[in-house]
Amino acid sequence: MEKDQEHPSEKPDNEKSKKTDLIKRKDRLPSEFMDPLGDLFERHDANRADRTDIATKMRGLLGDDPAYNDLIVQLAENMMAIADARERIRADVELIGGQLVNSIYMLRNVLIAKAGDKTAVKRKAASLGFVIFEQTLGVKPTAARQYMRCYERFADNVEVIRAFNVGELIILAAKHVTDEQVERILAEKKENKDMTRADVKALLDRLQRQDEEIEDGRVQLENVQAMLEDHRTALDVxxxxxxxxxxxxxxxxxxxxxxxxxxxxxxxxxxxxxxxxxxxxxxxxxxxxxxxxxxxxxxxxxxxKPEVEIKEVPTxxxxxxxxxxxxxxxxxxxxxxxxxxxxxxxxxxxxxxxxxxxxxxxxxxxxxxxxxxxxxxxxxxxxxxxxxxxxxxxxxxxPAQHGPLLEALGAMLRKAVTELDAALGGKH
Incomplete structure (x- = not known):
C-alpha cells in the first residue's frame, strides 16, 4: 500500500480493467446505482486523497493533542484503505463497511478512555466519525450508515455479497427483512440473473405480504384455539x-x-x-x-209411696x-x-x-x-x-352482522338470571 501511495498515478493492469468493467456496467445498467450511495459508485480519482491531507483534516477536527497521534495514523490508514476500495463496489463491501465500523469503534474507544464511558461521548464519537468520513472521503453520513449496515448484516455471507449489487444489499439489509427472506430472494436471483433492484424489492414486498398473511393466520389460529379452550372450559363448567x-x-x-x-x-x-x-x-x-x-x-x-209407719230421720x-x-x-x-x-x-x-x-x-x-x-x-x-x-x-x-341477535339472546339470558337471583333472594 505504501508503494501505491508513493506512486498513485501508476495502477496495475488488473485494477484498470476493474475500473473499465465498472464503467461499462454503469453505462449498461444505470438504474442499479440510483440511490444515496451514488457518491460511492461514481468513479473517483484515488490521487486526490493522501495520508498527509487526511491527517491534516483529522487533526483540524480532533485538535493538536498528542494523545490523538496514534488514532490519527490508524484512521488515516483506514481512510486510505477505503479510498482504494471505493472502485471495487460489490467485491469490497465487506472491506468498506468493516473499515467504517472499525473506525467508529476506534474513535469511540479513544474518546471513552479520555472522557469516560458516557452516552454523550459515544454520540460525539459517532458524529465525529461521520464528519471525518464526509470531509476526508466525501462519503455522506447516509451512505456510510448504509455501507455499515450492509457490512454488519452480510459480513459472514459472501454468497449474498457476490450475488447482489450494493443497492440491492441496502434493501436486503433493512431490519424488517429476515434471513429466510434473503435466502429465498437469493435463490430467485440465482435462477434469474437479470433481476433488477426493482424486481428484488417487488419480490421482497411479496414475501413480506405472504409472511404477514401467514402470521395473521397463525394469530387467528391461536385465537380460535384460545376460544376453543374457553368454550371447552365453559362446557366443563x-x-x-x-x-x-x-x-x-x-x-x-x-x-x-x-x-x-x-x-x-x-x-x-x-x-x-x-x-x-x-x-x-x-x-x-x-x-x-x-x-x-x-x-x-x-x-x-x-x-x-211411703210406708204406713212414717219415721222421719235426719238423713x-x-x-x-x-x-x-x-x-x-x-x-x-x-x-x-x-x-x-x-x-x-x-x-x-x-x-x-x-x-x-x-x-x-x-x-x-x-x-x-x-x-x-x-x-x-x-x-x-x-x-x-x-x-x-x-x-x-x-x-x-x-360476525358483526349477527350482533343484534346475540344481544337479544344475551338480554334474555340476563333477564332469566335476574329472575333466578330475585327468587333466591326472596327465599333468603
Whole structure:
C-alpha cells in the first residue's frame, strides 16, 4: 500500500480493467446505482486523497493533542484503505463497511478512555466519525450508515455479497427483512440473473405480504384455539353445574321421599287417634246409659209411696245416698270424657290441617322437582347449541352482522338470571 501511495498515478493492469468493467456496467445498467450511495459508485480519482491531507483534516477536527497521534495514523490508514476500495463496489463491501465500523469503534474507544464511558461521548464519537468520513472521503453520513449496515448484516455471507449489487444489499439489509427472506430472494436471483433492484424489492414486498398473511393466520389460529379452550372450559363448567343441579334434584327427591314417609306416619297416627276417638265415643255412650239408668232409679225411689209407719230421720235413706253419689260420680266421669272427647276432636282437626299442609307441600315439591328436571335437560341441550352458535358466529366472515341477535339472546339470558337471583333472594 505504501508503494501505491508513493506512486498513485501508476495502477496495475488488473485494477484498470476493474475500473473499465465498472464503467461499462454503469453505462449498461444505470438504474442499479440510483440511490444515496451514488457518491460511492461514481468513479473517483484515488490521487486526490493522501495520508498527509487526511491527517491534516483529522487533526483540524480532533485538535493538536498528542494523545490523538496514534488514532490519527490508524484512521488515516483506514481512510486510505477505503479510498482504494471505493472502485471495487460489490467485491469490497465487506472491506468498506468493516473499515467504517472499525473506525467508529476506534474513535469511540479513544474518546471513552479520555472522557469516560458516557452516552454523550459515544454520540460525539459517532458524529465525529461521520464528519471525518464526509470531509476526508466525501462519503455522506447516509451512505456510510448504509455501507455499515450492509457490512454488519452480510459480513459472514459472501454468497449474498457476490450475488447482489450494493443497492440491492441496502434493501436486503433493512431490519424488517429476515434471513429466510434473503435466502429465498437469493435463490430467485440465482435462477434469474437479470433481476433488477426493482424486481428484488417487488419480490421482497411479496414475501413480506405472504409472511404477514401467514402470521395473521397463525394469530387467528391461536385465537380460535384460545376460544376453543374457553368454550371447552365453559362446557366443563356447564357440565359441572348440570351435575351439581342433578345432585340437588336427587337430594330434593330424597327429601320428598322422606316427606312422603313422614306423611304416611302422620296418616297412621291419625288413624290411631281416630280409632281412639271412636272408643271414647263408645265409652261416652255407655256412661250415658248408666246415667239414664241411675236417673230412672232415683226417680223411682222418689215416687215410691211411703210406708204406713212414717219415721222421719235426719238423713236420706242409704240406698238413695249411694245412688246419688253414683250418679254424681258418673256425671263427673261424663264431664271428663266429654272434655277428653273435645280435646281429641281438636287434636284430630289440627292433625287433619297439618296433613293437608304436608300434602300440599309434597305436591308443590313434586311439581318443582318435575319442572327442574325438565329445565336441567333443556339447559344441557341449550348450552351445547349455544356453544355451537358462538363458534359459528366467530368463524363467519361478518360476525358483526349477527350482533343484534346475540344481544337479544344475551338480554334474555340476563333477564332469566335476574329472575333466578330475585327468587333466591326472596327465599333468603
Amino acid at each position: 356447564a357440565d359441572s353445574e348440570a351435575r351439581h343441579m342433578r345432585d340437588e334434584l336427587a337430594a330434593n327427591a330424597r327429601a320428598i321421599v322422606e316427606k312422603e314417609e313422614a306423611l304416611g306416619r302422620l296418616d297412621e297416627h291419625y288413624k290411631r287417634r281416630q280409632a281412639g276417638l271412636s272408643n271414647m265415643e263408645k265409652d261416652l255412650a255407655d256412661k250415658g246409659k248408666d246415667i239414664e239408668r241411675l236417673t230412672r232409679e232415683i226417680e223411682a225411689l222418689r215416687n215410691r 236420706v235413706p242409704a240406698g238413695y245416698q249411694s245412688i246419688s253419689d253414683s250418679v254424681q260420680k258418673r256425671a263427673e266421669e261424663l264431664s271428663a270424657i266429654e272434655a277428653d272427647l273435645q280435646t281429641g276432636r281438636a287434636a284430630l282437626e289440627a292433625l287433619q290441617e297439618q296433613r293437608k299442609k304436608e300434602a300440599a307441600a309434597l305436591e308443590a315439591a313434586n311439581r318443582v322437582q318435575t319442572a327442574l328436571q325438565d329445565v336441567t335437560a333443556t339447559f344441557e341441550a341449550f348450552a351445547g347449541k349455544l356453544t355451537i352458535a358462538q363458534l359459528a358466529v366467530q368463524a363467519s366472515d361478518t
